Amino acid sequence: MGSPVDIPADEKLPADAPLHDRVVEALRTVYDPEIPVNIYELGLIYRCDVDADGDVEIDMTLTAPACPVAGEMPGQVQQVVAAVDGVNSVHVELIWEPAWDPSRMSDDARIALNMF
Numbered sequence: 001m002g003s004p005v006d007i008p009a010d011e012k013l014p015a016d017a018p019l020h021d022r023v024v025e026a027l028r029t030v031y032d033p034e035i036p037v038n039i040y041e042l043g044l045i046y047r048c049d050v051d052a053d054g055d056v057e058i059d060m061t062l063t064a065p066a067c068p069v070a071g072e073m074p075g076q077v078q079q080v081v082a083a084v085d086g087v088n089s090v091h092v093e094l095i096w097e098p099a100w101d102p103s104r105m106s107d108d109a110r111i112a113l114n115m116f
Helices: 019-027 073-082 107-112
Strands: 045-050 055-060 089-094
Touching: 019 045, 019 073, 055 073, 073 089
Parallel strands: 055 089
Antiparallel strands: 045 055
């Protein structure tokens, strides 16, 4: 499992941007090691709730239950989100229903993977 990518300083959201937006920005730094697209654009994040206290609840999945990073990916997601200023706590739940399929990918992901 690779490290999250760094966001260039001039592309980073400002510190006063909404916390939810900064959490999503952090999620976009995590990549599936076998696919050159971040997990947010792949559609692996099913739910990302941020409350007023800075508590974050994330439901995520993987492209397949036998994914070799199944044991590591939720921990990496928890780590990058916990590092966002203003986040108090993070709970990441790995779920399998509904199963992931390519229809969950963003248009940007489809372009990057040449899947039209």
